[in-house]
Amino acid sequence: MGGYSNSEQTREALIDAAGELAAEFGFANVSTRAIAEKANQNIGSIHYHFGGKDKLFEEVMRSALQRYRDNPISKILDNFAGRLDEPSVQSEAIRQIVHRSIICAFGLKERWWNERVLYQAVHSKNPLRDLLRRELIDPDIKDMMRLLKHIKPDISEEDALLHIKILEGPVILHAQHFEESLSESRRSYTEEYLKKLEDVLVRSFQLYWGLPLDK
Template sequence: MEDDTRQRLLDAAEALFAEHGFVETSLRAITTRARANLAAVHYHFGSKDELLRAVFTRRLKVLNEERLARLAALETGGPVTVEAVLTAFIEPSLRLRRAGVQGERFTRLLGRAQIDASEALRDFLRDQYTPVLERFQRTLGRTLPQLQPEELRWRLYFTLGVLSFTYAGARLPQMPFAARVAGDEEWLLRQLIQFLAVGLRAPPVGEKTEEAA
């Protein structure tokens, strides 16, 4: 059981980072939860920052590879719908949620990181995300040729905003959440795709399209 401690540290860190954030989580809280010694973090990972990166690497690599594979598979066929592209991007992460409480914690951490992330982590995440986001944008642009590149980028930005916010599980007053999300990812996926697909497909703004009644 040499790297059993390693896994327990990753699990504990993942849970606590997702729940309380990176800086608010102390190494003592992590090692206590993992039933490990305080120095174990530095022995196995070197520093707190590298522990955080390890938490991301463990799941993000396979996640984004699956996304890329799905997007690539789409383009071998004929024309592609917006819904299919969205599904290729969202479903892998949603499947992670379905897989268990640890996966759900990770997606929460992932959503948080998009806004929360400190300087150092941002570079790391950028390296991880750049390939899949560029591919995502390219595929989507081919499906929606009527959009100017800049307009497409903004709508992609909004899309990622919805996903980050939802994954992060931002608790809002009177909002659904706790009751619905747990164990009902199919409903959530359909809601997400329905909302995002029509938004992406909306006619370009150009001039003002409509206004108050």
């Protein structure tokens, strides 16, 4: 194994190794030694670069969340400021939100593990789940509530949460169980398949709420 290095390449190798292992086995089942061996680094390099395994896992989560932070739903809605009461705008907003979810989940093929570690964090009883909720789940729910209130002003919080889960659930399901749908030689869905997934989700939402359908 190599010695300590200040290079960004070493940091990224450790993040990738920890991410892949956590995606497959869960954060609680990944040892410092396993991460170091997979990254071809000394165990001490984890402490040198991150201060320990817990901090490394936080960086894994931040890496997985970065695409969502760069493309928040709030940004999509702000682009339609003053027009969110228009059905055609609501319909387009839904299209962009679903597209954003799919791009964030599947757009970074070289880091196939990103979405899987988010799933693992949801099922972890540790600060990683709090980080996920604080930086992704709560903001997304708040922004989707904002849109749904324009579509149906008297919608209850319970009904809104139901429709948010229905809209986002299939994307999450595809991300977490891709190995059951794909051959061992592939780590991602085709662009054609993802476009069909997007179209099905958007059209179902449009039909339910009586919004204009895409031409």
